[in-house]
Amino acid sequence: MLKFDWNALFVLINLIVFFLLMKKFLFGRIAKVIEERRQLIDSQFREADQANADADARLAEYEEKLASYEEEGESIVSGAKDDARREYDKMIQRAEQDAEGIREEARKQMDAEAAKARRAAKEEIASLAMEAAAKVIGANISAESDSAMFDEFLNEGSEENE
Numbered sequence: 001m002l003k004f005d006w007n008a009l010f011v012l013i014n015l016i017v018f019f020l021l022m023k024k025f026l027f028g029r030i031a032k033v034i035e036e037r038r039q040l041i042d043s044q045f046r047e048a049d050q051a052n053a054d055a056d057a058r059l060a061e062y063e064e065k066l067a068s069y070e071e072e073g074e075s076i077v078s079g080a081k082d083d084a085r086r087e088y089d090k091m092i093q094r095a096e097q098d099a100e101g102i103r104e105e106a107r108k109q110m111d112a113e114a115a116k117a118r119r120a121a122k123e124e125i126a127s128l129a130m131e132a133a134a135k136v137i138g139a140n141i142s143a144e145s146d147s148a149m150f151d152e153f154l155n156e157g158s159e160e161n162e
Contacts, residue, residue, distance in 0.1 A: 126154060
């Protein structure tokens with residue numbers, strides 16, 4: 001027949017009582033601590049995600065600003081190059097104008113020198129012609145007649161050249 005062991009029954013009752021006490025005092029607190037930890041971890045994940053989103057937004061903003069600064073820098077450099085090119089062109093144009101002025105002045109001086117040389121040559125020729133005429137005629141010609149003939153010769157030569 002079956003014998004009932006009272007020891008096993010007390011062990012079983014002790015286990016049930018121990019389980020109920022553990023459930024009431026220990027498992028509730030452990031579940032509460034675990035839930036608090038889970039909420040803390042979830043909030044930290046949310047904060048980290050928000051921080052990542054903020055960092056990505058700032059990165060995009062900085063990249064946009066950097067791109068606009070690069071465009072602005074290129075614009076400034078381009079403008080400076082254009083200004084330099086215009087200034088260079090102005091300087092070249094002024095130099096060409098100055099050179100043309102110098103050439104024109106040199107032409108005027110050459111023309112003046114050539115006219116002066118022609119006058120000197122005509123005076124020399126007139127002087128030689130007067131001396132030759134005086135020797136040929138053999139007569140003394142007065143200073144007034146020399147001057148009149150000399151002026152007439154110069155005027156005739158001037159009219160032919162013009």
